[in-house]
Amino acid sequence: QSVLTQPPSVSAAPGQKVTISCSGSSSNIGNNYVSWYQQLPGTAPKLLIYDNNKRPSGIPDRFSGSKSGTSATLGITGLQTGDEADYYCGTWDSSLSAEVFGGGTKLTVL
């Protein structure tokens, strides 16, 4: 059971928008930055969003992040078939003194 809660799956049509939620608590999301990772099949995770809403160089602005209270959200607009992947949120948990990840969300682009 993951400390951070994500929906197991989401789906949308090409060109549409999707959001993926990540729910935590005051000891993790509530007081620490959130990162998001994309994991394409058979590959290592790739950083998509850091510091709640910043994109590393090379990540298109179709990907966005936000945080409110103890929840964070990843948004993806203009969905492409190449966006089909598993998405994970992650943050530091101050009570555990440990990094924590969500259980992952599988995105299907129908």
Next chain:
Amino acid sequence: QVTLKESGPALVKPTQTLTLTCTFSGFSLSTSGMRVSWIRQPPGKALEWLARIDWDDDKFYSTSLKTRLTISKDTSKNQVVLTMTNMDPVDTATYYCARRNYYDSSGYDYWGQGTLVTVSS
């Protein structure tokens, strides 16, 4: 450019100790702000953070695995080593090392390709 690569045995027997090495280039773990973590992923399952070592030699461990884990660094060799004792079949997973620069990002911006470790007799 920054690269990380995991190495270690592909197969270990139950009760044995696993030793994994992360060899990196493009940055120094003696530079203020640098951090390297080990993260694993059982087949078809989610990411699980295991341990982290910082530039100042601070170390942090997963609460559920801390009695079995030891992380260390060799700055001169640009390596981070993770040992996990008393291996069990449930520890079968792909093990990744990843880097974070505390002053640049709260996320892990570079990851190794991962190494699959199977625990079986």
